Amino acid sequence: xxxxxxxxxxxRPALSLHVPEPKSRPGEAVDFADFPxxxxxxxxxxxxxxxxxxxxxxxxxxxxxxxxxDAAHGPWDPKLSSDTLRQMLRHMAMVRAFDERMFRGQRxxxxxxxxxxxxxxxxxxxxxxxxxxDDMIFPSYRQQGxxxxxxxPLTEMINQIYSNKADKLKGRQLPIMYSSREHSxxxxxxxxATQTPQAVGWAMASAIKGDSRIAATWVGEGSTAEGDFHSAxxxxxxxxxxxxxxxxxxxxxxxxFSGFAGAERTTxxxxxxxxxxxxxxxxxxxALACYAAQQWAANRARANAGPTLIEFFTYxxxxxxxxxxxxxxxxxxxxxxxxxxxxxxxxKKHMIGLGEWDEERQEAMDADCATLVKLATKDAxxxxxxxxxxxxxxxxxxxxxxxxLPWHLQEQAEQARREREIKWPDAPPYDADEFGDAS
Amino acid sequence: xxxxxxxxxxRLNMIEAINEALAIKLEQDxxxxxxxxxxGYFGGVFRATAGLQEKFGKTRVxxxxxxxxGIIGAAVGMGAYGLRPVPEIQFADYIYPGLDQLISEAxxxxxxxxREYIAPMTVRSPFGGGIFGGQTHSQSPEALFTHVAGLKTVxxxxxxxxxxxxxxxxxxxxxxxxxxPKRIYNAPFTGYYDKPVEPWKKHRDSIVPExxxxxxxxxxxxxxxxxxxxxxxxxxxxxxxEAVCQAKGVxxxxxxxxxxxxxxxxxxxxxxxxxxxxxxxxxxxRTSGFGAELSALVMERCFYHLEAPxxxxxxxxxxxxxxLEWAYFPGPVRIGEAIDKILSE
Ligand SMILES: Cc1ncc(C[n+]2csc(CCOP(=O)(O)OP(=O)(O)O)c2C)c(N)n1
Numbered sequence: 001x002x003x004x005x006x007x008x009x010x011x012r013p014a015l016s017l018h019v020p021e022p023k024s025r026p027g028e029a030v031d032f033a034d035f036p037x038x039x040x041x042x043x044x045x046x047x048x049x050x051x052x053x054x055x056x057x058x059x060x061x062x063x064x065x066x067x068x069x070d071a072a073h074g075p076w077d078p079k080l081s082s083d084t085l086r087q088m089l090r091h092m093a094m095v096r097a098f099d100e101r102m103f104r105g106q107r108x109x110x111x112x113x114x115x116x117x118x119x120x121x122x123x124x125x126x127x128x129x130x131x132x133x134d135d136m137i138f139p140s141y142r143q144q145g146x147x148x149x150x151x152x153p154l155t156e157m158i159n160q161i162y163s164n165k166a167d168k169l170k171g172r173q174l175p176i177m178y179s180s181r182e183h184s185x186x187x188x189x190x191x192x193a194t195q196t197p198q199a200v201g202w203a204m205a206s207a208i209k210g211d212s213r214i215a216a217t218w219v220g221e222g223s224t225a226e227g228d229f230h231s232a233x234x235x236x237x238x239x240x241x242x243x244x245x246x247x248x249x250x251x252x253x254x255x256x257f258s259g260f261a262g263a264e265r266t267t268x269x270x271x272x273x274x275x276x277x278x279x280x281x282x283x284x285x286x287a288l289a290c291y292a293a294q295q296w297a298a299n300r301a302r303a304n305a306g307p308t309l310i311e312f313f314t315y316x317x318x319x320x321x322x323x324x325x326x327x328x329x330x331x332x333x334x335x336x337x338x339x340x341x342x343x344x345x346x347x348k349k350h351m352i353g354l355g356e357w358d359e360e361r362q363e364a365m366d367a368d369c370a371t372l373v374k375l376a377t378k379d380a381x382x383x384x385x386x387x388x389x390x391x392x393x394x395x396x397x398x399x400x401x402x403x404x405l406p407w408h409l410q411e412q413a414e415q416a417r418r419e420r421e422i423k424w425p426d427a428p429p430y431d432a433d434e435f436g437d438a439s
Numbered sequence: 440x441x442x443x444x445x446x447x448x449x450r451l452n453m454i455e456a457i458n459e460a461l462a463i464k465l466e467q468d469x470x471x472x473x474x475x476x477x478x479g480y481f482g483g484v485f486r487a488t489a490g491l492q493e494k495f496g497k498t499r500v501x502x503x504x505x506x507x508x509g510i511i512g513a514a515v516g517m518g519a520y521g522l523r524p525v526p527e528i529q530f531a532d533y534i535y536p537g538l539d540q541l542i543s544e545a546x547x548x549x550x551x552x553x554r555e556y557i558a559p560m561t562v563r564s565p566f567g568g569g570i571f572g573g574q575t576h577s578q579s580p581e582a583l584f585t586h587v588a589g590l591k592t593v594x595x596x597x598x599x600x601x602x603x604x605x606x607x608x609x610x611x612x613x614x615x616x617x618x619x620p621k622r623i624y625n626a627p628f629t630g631y632y633d634k635p636v637e638p639w640k641k642h643r644d645s646i647v648p649e650x651x652x653x654x655x656x657x658x659x660x661x662x663x664x665x666x667x668x669x670x671x672x673x674x675x676x677x678x679x680x681e682a683v684c685q686a687k688g689v690x691x692x693x694x695x696x697x698x699x700x701x702x703x704x705x706x707x708x709x710x711x712x713x714x715x716x717x718x719x720x721x722x723x724x725r726t727s728g729f730g731a732e733l734s735a736l737v738m739e740r741c742f743y744h745l746e747a748p749x750x751x752x753x754x755x756x757x758x759x760x761x762x763l764e765w766a767y768f769p770g771p772v773r774i775g776e777a778i779d780k781i782l783s784e
Contacts, residue, residue, distance in 0.1 A: 019497040025480070112571035112761070163762035171762030174573030190575025191533060192505060225504030227536060255481035256502050329481045386571070391762040401757050408726065412755045419772045 020259030022330065030333040037339050040067035040286075041074025048296055049305040052278045059269040059279040062313060065288040070349040076292040078130075082356040088129060088287055089351060090365060092121040092344050095145045097369035098154065101377060102161055106175075106322045110385040111161050113175045117142045119285070119317030119335075122343035123248050124218065125149045126287035127312070130294035131216060136206075138186045138199035138217035141176055142248065146218075150183045154373060158380035163391060166383035170392045170400075184213075192223040196232035196245060203243035203301070204235070214301040216244040216294070221268050221311075222253020225261050233275040233309065242301035244294065245277075245309045248284065250316035255329040272309035284314030285340040287347045315340070394420055450640040451647040453624045456598035457487045457563070460605035461525065463651050465495045468523060471609060473500045475510060475527030475563075484529060485565055485624060507537035514560040515544050524560045525609055531566035531618060532575045538583075545614040546589030561608040561615045566594075567675055567722050568759050569622035569632070569768060577759035579674075579723035584616045585700045585732065591615040591656060592699040596623070596677040597644035600697060603654030611656060620674035630679035630770040657701035665690035668716035668781055671707060671733055673697065676720045676769070683774045689782070691718075699729055707733070708740055715746035716781045722769055725753035747784030750777040 024030045043063045046054045067073050080088070099116040106114040117124065124145030128137065137146055147157065156168060160178055163171040169179060179187035186202075189195060199217035206213050219229060224247055236243050247268045251258050261268075272279030278300060282293040290312060297308035315338045319326045351357035384390020398405060398413040405413070420427065451459065464471045473488055479502035482489030492500040503510050507528055514524040528534045534541075545558035568577030584592045591613050595601035601619070608615040622628050626636040639645040662681055667690040672680045677695040684691040692710045696703065711717050717737050719730040730751040737749055752769045760767050 017498045019479075019501045021497070112573075167762070172574065172758065172760050174575065174761055177573070190573065191535070222505045225506040225509065227506065227508050253476075253505055254484065255477045256505070260502050260504050262504070323484075386762060394763060394766050397755065397757055397760050397763050397766060409756060412725075412757075415773070416755070416766055418776075420766065422772050 020257070020264050022257035022259065024331040024334065026327055026329065026331055028331050030331050030337055032337055032339045035339045036062070038062040038064055040064040041076070043074065043076060045075035045296070048299040049303050050278070052272070052276050052306065055278045055280060056273060059273055059281055060267055062281055062283050063289050063293055064283040064286050065292060066286045066346050066350055070346065070353045072288055072350065076289060078288055078292040078295060080288070080291065082351075082354065084129070085347070085351055085356065088126055088291070089344070089347050089357070090369070091125045091129075091145065091149045092287070092347065093365055094369045094372070095121045095125060095148050096344060097366070097373045098144065098148065098157070101370075101373045102158070103322060105161070105377065110381075111163065111175050112386055113322055114161065115141055115176050115321045116318045117144060119338075119342060120248060120250055120312075120314050121145050122287040122290045122347070123246070123284045123312040123314055126290040127246065127294040128216075130291045131298055132213070134184050135213050135298070136184045136186065136199070136202050136215040138195035138202065138215060139188055140192070140195065140218050140220055140223065140248070141188055141190075142220065143218050144176065144178075147178060147180065147183060147185060150185065152178075152180055152183050152185070154376035155379045158377055159383055162380055162383070162385045164380065164384035164386070165390045165392055166380070167392070170396045193219055193226035193228040195219065196229045197235060199245070200232050200235045200239075200241050200243050200307075203241040203307075204239050207239070207242055212302070214242040214244070214298060216246060218246045218248055220253060221247055221249035221251075221258050221261050221263065222256060224268060224271070233271065233277060236307035237275040237277050240304070240306040242304070243307045244297040244301060245307065246294075247309065247311045248314060249311050250284075250314050252316045252320070252326070252330065254320045254324060257330070267311060269309060269311035278306065278308045279311070280308065281311045281313060283340055284312030285343040285346060287343055288350070313340070449647055449649065450645040451598045452626070452639040452645065453595070453598045453601050453619065454485060454487050456602040456647050457605055457619065458489060458491070459647070460602040460609075461488060461491060462494065464525070464606060464609045465491065465499055467651065470521060470523045471499070471525060472517065472522055473525045473527065474503045474513070476503055476505055476529045478502060478527050483527065485621065487563070487619075488527065507533055507535070508540055511537035511540035511545065511560075511562065514562070515540055515548065515558050518545075518558045518560050519548075519556050523609060526560060526562050528562060528564040530576050531564045531580055532578045534562070534564055534580065541584075541590065541614070542587050546587050549613075550589060557612050558614045559612045561605070561611070561617050563605075563617045563619060565621035565624070566618040567620045567622055568764060569628060569675065571761065571764055572759075573761040574758040577764075579721065579754070581616070581618055581699060582723060582727060582729045582732075585729055589614070590700065592618070593656060593697065594618045594620065594673045594699065595697065596620065596674055596695050597642070598639055598647050599644045600654055600660065600695075602647055603652050604656070604697060606651060607653040607656050610653065615656070618674070622675045623678065627678045628675055629682035630768070630774075631682065632765055632768075632770070654697070656698045657703055658697065659703035659706040660695040660697055661706070662693035662695050663691065665692040666714060667691055668718055668778065669694065669707075669710040669714045670718045670720060671696060672720040673699065674722070676722055679770065680718075680720045680774060683771045683778070686771065687775060687778060689778055702736075704736065704740070707737065711737055711741040712744045715744050716784075717741075717745070717749045718752065718774075718777055718781055719749065720752045720769065720774060722754050724756045725751060726756050728753055747781045750781050752777045
């Protein structure tokens with residue numbers, strides 16, 4: 001039998017277990033006084049083909065471009081055209097408008113689930129804009145910004161969210177678990193971090209074939225604890241894969257603060273160093289810094305100079321999902337006083353400072369985004385909302401499990417058809433492609 | 440049976456019963472610890488560990504990194520030290536990264552060390568569908584675990600059983616997979632999804648005595664006695680099968696298996712010998728599901744008593760779909776058809 005826990009080693013000092021604790025909990029005051037905010041523009045920008053070790057300092061610093069004066073500073077300024085800046089701002093505003101409406105839709109019972117990315121828009125929109133449109137994305141569930149930046153139609157997104165009869169994924173996936181091969185956007189998994197070694201594998205394949213496309217993956221900081229992430233880093237380093245590993249450190253993984261993924265000890269960017277990968281720690285609420293870092297990493301990958309791990313330091317401004325209420329575990333003040341501000345507001349002010357934008361245009365743009373989202377919602381609702389009968393036909397449930405339908409699934413499909421006729425005798429014909437049944 | 444000797448007439452739902460079992464073991468046994476994603480300060484995404492960290496402290500009940508491999512592996516190490524860890528895996532669908540630690544390590548530790556080490560952990564995890572969770576919040580992977588030599592698999596169907604079985608599992612020296620049917624955490628579910636659900640407090644098995652009691656692992660529960668056919672079920676499907684038999688006026692002998700490994704073979708044999716007919720119901724996919732094992736056992740042991748072929752009612756052999764959840768779910772129609780078929784022979 002195993003030793004009893006009470007038989008302790010004698011004559012040596014007693015050990016004690018450390019369990020991380022966030023700085024504040026609900027109702028408590030938040031103190032960001034010793035929050036390390038670096039000076040915008042002060043971080044050096046090494047050559048993209050540098051040795052990984054040359055990025056060491058950047059793994060502990062915070063790459064920032066937009067300063068407190070809302071101007072762009074230093075060598076990381078991507079010097080984007082005003083058209084590109086406007087595009088970026090609009091995509092981010094669109095993501096926000098979309099999130100607002102979909103969240104409400106879930107509350108109104110139009111679907112089962114939704115996840116916002118409020119406060120993190122720059123980490124997907126701005127970063128992905130620095131990639132080529134055919135570079136392959138392996139996202140987590142919080143990168144709706146990439147789809148929007150790549151021009152994926154809003155109505156398609158909402159059809160998926162409603163699991164309706166026009167949902168391209170046939171109502172099979174939980175809302176927001178999109179997939180769009182046409183947009184080089186990989187099928188989203190509910191199982192955390194699985195996409196990270198897959199991105200490395202895709203990048204290796206691209207290198208094997210002498211292709212020119214690179215791969216980029218996004219993963220939450222909490223999920224970096226999964227073994228998959230560490231396998232991804234090892235494979236990326238071993239094969240010098242043309243891949244970008246983006247870690248979105250939004251401070252919270254449901255109710256667990258980043259300390260439970262190791263943030264009390266080091267940065268997520270610094271993980272790169274142990275693997276021999278280049279690392280960058282970036283202000284994730286600074287759209288220009290997000291763009292610049294992704295561009296640096298993409299150039300590095302394209303030059304066969306290897307992978308990069310980027311930590312986007314940001315804040316999950318809303319709950320984890322529609323199933324979550326963050327007031328149960330974190331101080332509401334955190335959001336209000338987050339020292340890195342709001343990514344949309346910061347970019348807006350920067351553009352106003354440049355004389356390229358003003359409050360009137362901002363208001364008009366916000367209204368326009370809200371209208372477009374509303375129109376897309378109405379459009380999608382014509383195809384049905386969850387649980388109101390307009391879904392894909394029952395037989396589609398059995399398709400695609402295998403390339404061809406084996407005998408046992410044929411029998412089960414027949415069973416489903418029979419059950420349907422018993423449950424809804426008046427429903428339209430089983431094989432009608434237009435409609436599902438009246439359930 | 441369960442309601443016959445209550446010490447107090449308290450009615451709890453399944454979550455409260457589980458929470459109470461955990462609190463009792465934390466109180467009684469300083470070697471019991473609880474860990475898992477979001478189980479500490481927050482008390483778990485389903486609230487099963489609510490209040491426990493506050494009461495027992497951060498080194499007895501704590502959050503973990505999001506690594507199921509790490510959670511189970513650490514539990515093996517803690518067990519080797521002499522603790523009795525009760526890790527939570529947030530959803531059964533997320534247990535797979537921990538499978539190597541469960542299958543190759545925890546399950547075989549006693550055997551390979553010839554009793555030098557054991558892995559006395561109880562891995563709690565919500566499982567099953569019926570909540571529109573899509574393919575990664577709905578799975579019933581119990582057969583993966585019953586297939587592994589050295590793991591026990593327990594699935595409660597009522598608050599009374601959840602408490603007694605969980606205490607027994609924690610006190611057990613073998614690694615136990617404790618799957619909690621999340622659809623019936625807050626109310627029993629009869630499969631008639633378009634009808635209003637009755638809360639647990641109206642159910643006879645929500646009377647949960649205070650204090651410590653155990654339900655032995657390996658003992659089935661007789662849900663109702665009957666002569667027409669035997670129904671073997673567990674978890675949510677116990678309630679669905681019971682409701683269907685009631686609706687059809689079938690005099691069924693219903694067994695809630697409660698533990699799949701070890702299995703109460705005596706109760707199964709006695710029932711099938713009595714009725715001569717057997718229906719097996721589970722929500723998990725059909726092929727190589729636990730129903731296949733049950734069917735084989737009944738065939739091998741009760742063949743000469745059988746008056747009709749055994750029927751299995753299960754989920755379909757597809758991933759759990761989101762929008763077609765109720766077409767997938769082995770509900771009243773599927774069960775009703777199978778009963779008719781068995782009784783018509
Ligand atoms: C393998 C696995 N384990 C657990 C979960 C449950 N889960 C879903 S999201 C989440 C938190 C993830 O946090 P993080 O990686 O920081 O990403 P964020 O949600 O903050 O974007 C957890 C624990 C899961 N989906 N998959």
